[in-house]
Amino acid sequence: MSSIAVMASVDIVALRLEPEAQRLEVLLHRREREPHLSQWALPGVIVNGRTPDNSLDAAAERALQEKAQVVPRHMEQVGTEGNAFRDPRGWSLSTYYMALLDPAQSVDGERLAFVDVASILARKVVLPFDHAVLIQRACERLAAKSSYSSLPLYLLPERFTVLDAVGATQACLGRAVNGTSLRKRLDRLKEVGWVLDTGERQQPRLGRPQQIYRHLPADTGPFLFERSLLPEG
């Protein structure tokens, strides 16, 4: 049985919207063991028959709790990367999940930090293993789905404005987004009950106050629109 076995782990690409510049950040964890001891890497856990997990999803939950110490608004499996080179110890597998966090999620301690995704993808920050690739794949998934779904709203706090929604969508897509279109989408989401209109207002530094929308606490899955936001306009 050991001859048919391989190292396997679950890694979490937990994404947060940085409040100021509305750019994506990924949660990294300082490694507690070799290889790459004490380097910043994706939080993850080993999976095997001796760990307490009954399933991959359960292992992902445990990784979130034990290592990342955050509660995501949404989580989904993205894929599995497996080859002979990604881990110096030999053939290994990593099933990686995308988790979307409330921007208010903060981390304490020396072992956790949020790092700008763009600087990782540009290789300005270098991660061990193939973690940069996993982050890239997760962001590609996020971008693809963001065009035709309400997925970016999982990156917003429970109460948010139209401008927040535009910013989140732009961060996910990596390009400008039409405000009118996003307003219409929020109207649609209001119709189906995916978001609520609180009736409350919020005063920006200057100008007319903003309507405050609210999303539901539970992850009911993203709403799928019938058309995509278009590349140019």
Place this chain on the structure above:
Amino acid sequence: MSSIAVMASVDIVALRLEPEAQRLEVLLHRREREPHLSQWALPGVIVNGRTPDNSLDAAAERALQEKAQVVPRHMEQVGTEGNAFRDPRGWSLSTYYMALLDPAQSVDGERLAFVDVASILARKVVLPFDHAVLIQRACERLAAKSSYSSLPLYLLPERFTVLDAVGATQACLGRAVNGTSLRKRLDRLKEVGWVLDTGERQQPRLGRPQQIYRHLPADTGPFLFERSLLPEG
């Protein structure tokens, strides 16, 4: 190292369009070892450091060649299922791929057969492990993407008619599809060079002859439309 290891495999959900009724069939392989020896199951291979595969994708290719003995027009990873119960030997992982075959793909020998997908999902045919779940997930992925992409065309022979395209799309989506819409989509695919108009005709039993389209031999990835085919009409 053996204490941090787990059983892992790659399984292939190879789908074919049954020529007559235009229903989806999946390729099954009679198992050559325990557990579930000589039962029909998904073709797959073990992955670990001792097998010749450099990567998961390479293992998937090997599974196709050695076990399934078919060459797909398209293949993509769908996901990974892992838990303590799916294999009687203990905790195990299966990364499973969706492969789309030419309907002319046939199999010879006693160890391979195409089986109607619907009867598997309805549990009229019972498969070992959680293979029915893997097939279901692959079909869900196929249905989701078929609504907004040219994925169903990978199930067609190189030369096909509009009616073939309608049939394939219906089989993938599991519901009726508007013929006019599909014609327009084929026009769009012709514009971008994803399909070609051969100029040739084919005579059905009765009536006006059908135009014959042709797709390119290489898998350039599905074309993504900006809108979905709509649920009712």
Place this chain on the structure above:
DNA sequence: AAAATAGTGTCTATTAGACAATATGTC
């Protein structure tokens, strides 16, 4: 009042879909 920002209304473009009209073959 001026400036800034939010939100609304109107128009266009695109594409799915319904369906009538036409083309082209077999019997």
Place this chain on the structure above:
DNA sequence: GACATATTGTCTAATAGACACTATTTT
């Protein structure tokens, strides 16, 4: 010619997007 089937053309509906216009607040 009758019939079957394929294809084209016309119209509608829905929604993304552009943009002018209005609303509401601060300074």
